[in-house]
Amino acid sequence: MTPLPIEPGPEDRAALTEAVSAFVGRHLDRLTEAPVFHGAADEALVEQLLHPPDEAGLDIDELLGRIEPALATGFDTASGRFLSYIPSGALHTAALGTYLGAALNRYTAGSHAAPGLVAIEESVIRWMTSLFGLGDNAGGILLSGGSLANLTAVVTARSRLGERFDDGVVYTSERTHHSMTKGARIAGIATDRVRLVPTDRRLRMDPAALDAVMAADVAGGLRPMMVAATAGTTDTGAIDPLDRCADLAAAHGAWFHVDAAYGGFFQLTDRGRTRLAGIERADSITVDAHKSLFLPFGVGGLVVRDVEHLVDAHEGRGAYMQDVVDGDLPHYLSMGPELTRPNRGLPLWLALNLHGVDAFRRTLDSMLDLAGDAAARLADLPGVELITEPELSIVAFRSTAGDDATARIQQALNDSGRIHVSSTTIDDRLWIRLAFLSQRTTAAIADEAIELITATMTEPGG
Numbered sequence: 155m156t157p158l159p160i161e162p163g164p165e166d167r168a169a170l171t172e173a174v175s176a177f178v179g180r181h182l183d184r185l186t187e188a189p190v191f192h193g194a195a196d197e198a199l200v201e202q203l204l205h206p207p208d209e210a211g212l213d214i215d216e217l218l219g220r221i222e223p224a225l226a227t228g229f230d231t232a233s234g235r236f237l238s239y240i241p242s243g244a245l246h247t248a249a250l251g252t253y254l255g256a257a258l259n260r261y262t263a264g265s266h267a268a269p270g271l272v273a274i275e276e277s278v279i280r281w282m283t284s285l286f287g288l289g290d291n292a293g294g295i296l297l298s299g300g301s302l303a304n305l306t307a308v309v310t311a312r313s314r315l316g317e318r319f320d321d322g323v324v325y326t327s328e329r330t331h332h333s334m335t336k337g338a339r340i341a342g343i344a345t346d347r348v349r350l351v352p353t354d355r356r357l358r359m360d361p362a363a364l365d366a367v368m369a370a371d372v373a374g375g376l377r378p379m380m381v382a383a384t385a386g387t388t389d390t391g392a393i394d395p396l397d398r399c400a401d402l403a404a405a406h407g408a409w410f411h412v413d414a415a416y417g418g419f420f421q422l423t424d425r426g427r428t429r430l431a432g433i434e435r436a437d438s439i440t441v442d443a444h445k446s447l448f449l450p451f452g453v454g455g456l457v458v459r460d461v462e463h464l465v466d467a468h469e470g471r472g473a474y475m476q477d478v479v480d481g482d483l484p485h486y487l488s489m490g491p492e493l494t495r496p497n498r499g500l501p502l503w504l505a506l507n508l509h510g511v512d513a514f515r516r517t518l519d520s521m522l523d524l525a526g527d528a529a530a531r532l533a534d535l536p537g538v539e540l541i542t543e544p545e546l547s548i549v550a551f552r553s554t555a556g557d558d559a560t561a562r563i564q565q566a567l568n569d570s571g572r573i574h575v576s577s578t579t580i581d582d583r584l585w586i587r588l589a590f591l592s593q594r595t596t597a598a599i600a601d602e603a604i605e606l607i608t609a610t611m612t613e614p615g616g
């Protein structure tokens with residue numbers, strides 16, 4: 155075989171692209187009926203796949219042939235049958251945007267390097283800041299996901315306290331995503347300066363408890379640094395009382411952050427906008443396009459009311475960057491932890507513009523419908539308890555017979571290969587979560603999930 159040139163010519167390029175595209179096509183065509191759960195990989199396969207790169211190059215078909223069995227391991231997060239954790243729809247149109255961004259490889263960290271591509275990315279950021287009503291000084295940055303966005307938010311809030319911040323306190327709920335407390339830890343905030351505020355019956359931060367703990371801290375000489383509310387918790391989709399949290403943050407001069415990684419883009423829908431009321435008062439909002447905009451993994455972001463705060467917290471340039479020219483478009487390198495970054499704007503921009511915003515609104519609306527219907531049907535099943543009515547598109551339920559019975563339902567669903575669900579622990583009890591957030595999850599799949607649960611419950615020992 156003639157070795158593939160390190161810079162392939164037009165024919166090789168076309169053949170490679172065609173082979174990869176055909177492989178993806180075959181996989182996607184089978185996705186709806188393929189098992190969502192394959193179980194652990196066998197040891198021999200893992201051993202083979204751990205093989206280091208060969209000295210001489212291999213044929214693309216040979217390499218795609220190695221990916222094939224690798225795909226048949228674990229669970230398939232791209233399947234519409236995947237209702238675990240927070241699904242990520244992996245819009246094919248966005249995957250093509252990722253391909254465009256990587257293949258063209260223009261540098262978007264500084265706007266002087268590719269003003270046109272930065273303008274494309276900025277069009278999406280501005281669409282988001284206006285969606286949340288953040289005002290004229292708003293801006294933001296696309297990051298790898300919710301974790302980096304929450305970290306960037308804590309660093310921004312912390313920087314307002316100056317270099318010494320040992321007296322600064324972060325407030326978030328006991329159902330916060332762990333990336334919030336992890337972000338605080340990475341940002342150098344001591345564990346005893348992070349308050350996990352209790353939640354109410356519906357697992358939303360209790361504003362009276364927040365008020366009390368903030369007042370006690372201030373009386374003790376501490377400075378409230380940040381109130382981090384969640385708009386759609388990972389466990390159950392609960393939305394903290396955003397207006398009340400905003401009031402309390404404002405009363406104490408604290409930064410008001412909303413982690414809307416999961417729930418944020420429900421703002422596009424009428425029901426979501428009503429439930430997220432108060433989000434427009436945030437100083438910063440974590441959004442995650444690889445959750446509620448169905449993008450492939452790797453595109454989240456932080457939008458802020460006043461972009462100057464992001465720059466104050468993150469500006470830093472080496473002497474070799476003296477040729478960076480400042481203009482009207484932002485330099486993302488000054489606004490977050492990364493310098494060089496992949497082009498996250500193109501996948502988002504391409505998908506939003508190819509489908510149109512209304513397609514996203516309708517899909518999110520249908521996710522709310524699927525969750526509402528599933529909750530109603532589960533509530534009617536004898537022996538099933540819901541934790542609460544779903545606020546967004548996650549339904550958490552358990553068997554009233556206890557944790558063992560609940561675990562058996564989860565196992566039966568996952569072993570079936572037809573539906574995959576994950577679980578959580580709340581109040582020391584096990585709950586199964588059904589998370590509807592993939593454009594590939596249809597009403598037929600949701601029906602199948604409920605039918606499987608029903609069948610499992612009525613089996614002897616179920």
Ligand SMILES: Cc1ncc(COP(=O)(O)O)c(C=O)c1O
Binds near residue numbers: 299414
């Ligand atoms: C509410 C919330 N915040 C933050 C994150 C972290 O996002 P990522 O996994 O994109 O880092 C998640 C992930 O599930 C989440 O649900």
